[in-house]
Amino acid sequence: MPETPSPNGASPSVHPADAVFGDIERPPRVPPYLAVGLSTTVRGISRRADCWVNLRHLANMIRGAFYTCSINHPIKLVALPEGAITGFTDEAFDVDHVVAARELFIDIPGEETAFLGELARQFDTYIIAQCKARWPEVMPDRFFNTAFIVSPRGEVVHKYAKNQVFPRERSCTPHDVYDRWVEVFGNGLEAFYPVYRSAEIGNVGTIVCNDGHYPEAVRALAMNGAEVVYRPSMSQPMTGNGAWEIQNRAHAVFNNVYVIAPNIGPYYLTPAVEHPYDVAGGMGHIVDYTGNVVCRSASGADTVVAALIDVEQLRLFRERTLRGNWLKDLRCEVYQQMYAQPIHPKNMWLERDPLGHEAMDEVFRANIRRLQERGTYTPPSAYFPGSRYLHPIADPADRTYERMREQLWEPWGAEMRPHLHAPDALVPSPPPPAAPADRATPASQGAQQDGESS
């Protein structure tokens, strides 16, 4: 090619690319930093106050991660897995959505995120986490599966609501209240796939778990500017059969983004569980923007993955690469047509409350039927019945939230919920209105646990 310098050192006076890129406005350099993803053991909650047992464990895990990992480079980003604060009680027991919204989940910002804010300040780091949360500015009596970022100043600087829940999750999604969502946040990529732009850690986007089964999700984030993508948690068999890692590597390499993918650790479904069930199957990892796994942990039992994030190198790669920076090549006019028709119906929970698992299975089956009728899917030659939702509690009378809490959580209060009783508990639970006997003492307010500091 004409612009190639000759081997004897003579080079053309001005490279053609210099004319294109010489005058562009450039941001300050983001110093390389360490990102860590935590895999933590979690205890399923029966009420919002139970989150504190998990938060206290997370605080200790963060302390541990700083001790072991922040040696070569400073940690500027700590990513917690999905489910780390609450477990998955609502999903496992098919808890009524409105009850779960009122009894189980949090507000963002709120006490729990303020606690993470304290840790972020103490360790001078961003923290990305996930928690199911109310979005009262959108609608009452709904919870969304929310990823959020807390800054080193202790403030919540980013919120994202999961767009694609899996068939045993009943969180509301933006598309489920589409008209209202668009009214509040507008109809652009930022409304559905927001990106937090930071001079310290680059442009960070978040998705949650099941979102990452769809290449569209990370494409949307990348098109909205993301350079670092958080994609926490996946359960077996998707971790063991390779799906989780292949997806994350594909997201990373074909969007040229880092993917930080910590997985949730062993899970105590209720306080009665003696041996926690590792529903996730480990395999937390971090992938660089060329698709290489930089760090991986086979186990998810209270461990970390850590990797250097070099945003400046990523930006250089995107500017100078001719081929492997794919986004510049998108022929959008061609792609528009595959999304021209609706598949999963929008606005399902605008007028009515979200349905439970069994009823939702029929919604998904109707989606399949729709694809068969359009010729996207070809039906098999024989029909066999599909799987049915089977409730884990045998007696239907015991399946209400109140009975479940009473039978599976309350008997274990003193033993399994030490945060509500121990005088040196890190932070008190906010008083649960229904159970005044469980209140923490005001003396524990703001106390530091175990006298540890960094």
Next chain:
Amino acid sequence: MIKPYTAVGLVTTIYGCRTRDDVKHNLEEISHLIVAATWLSSLDLPVRLVAIPEGSLQGFNDEVLDLDHVEFARNIALDIPGPETRVLSDLARQWNVYIMAQAKARHEAFEDRFFNCGFIIDPQGEIILKHYKLATLYPVEHSVTPHDVWDRWIELYGRSLDAFYPVADTDIGRLGIMMANEGSYPENARGLAMNGAEVVYRAAYPHPHTGNEIFEISNRARALDNNMYVVAPNTGTYYLFPDSKTPIDCFGGRSMIVNYKGQVVGQHLYSGGSSYVAGTIDIEALRDHRARALWSNFMKDLRTEIYQLIYEQPIYPKNLYLDRPPYKHAEYKREVIDPQVRKMHEADIWAPPSEHTPREG
């Protein structure tokens, strides 16, 4: 019911062409290889599908040597059907198989242009599908794509998935084509799957993107995302011309067949010399999965209203070659790639690096 069958991908030794006549040499190679491949691979389940990787008929000399587009279109590009594809039709009849293959080929509506065309031949020897590559190997492949002649293309074929992602409904399943760099974009696989594809050809991919695993990641991710089989043989050793003495493995092997859950069910890791890859295709299992699975049956969940937002604004310019022949390598970099990157900066999709680094090469 479609019974399980074996799909074979050839790993071909290829010779670059100076003239269209040189294609015969490669067809001869293919005729020998297909015997060995189908004979040994059919000892378990019958071979019903043979995939011949990109470049196997003509090589890639237009790309490697930056040849003039119009001259290549006139002298080396094929017509489909034509005498060369009739050789493949004979092989399809002889071995009772479907054949998926590729050639740089002319299109009757576009004089002095060639496209990169994937095609499927049925066991009766008929060409049942032609797919025109939508993403070339930027910046060193200058085949015209339908999007490069967008206005005329939609005039001819309409603006539908069929116009860009045709799928052939056959007695071995619904077949589609996704060549080489097309598979680097999840959209192209999604487009095929949304149009019904169950078995998709994805060949070939050059080194170092095989050695660094991008080929495998993309094949497995596309298969998993869309619950479809991906048949991905890679081109083998490349001689620049029929009389060249030096065989070069530009492709790096790693041929594979991936099932509809993203798992590799047949692989062939190296490509020094001619060989093949084989794996079982079970269409009925795929259809059962798509009909019954509530979770990893992903297309049923798409919230398309949201995804439309990704593609609202144009990125790559359409109609680039409506009124002019394609660029050559250096021109293409100057006129397309560098301005495209700059456009990404200006749209604030990408942040530029903190400093301007003067170029060295």
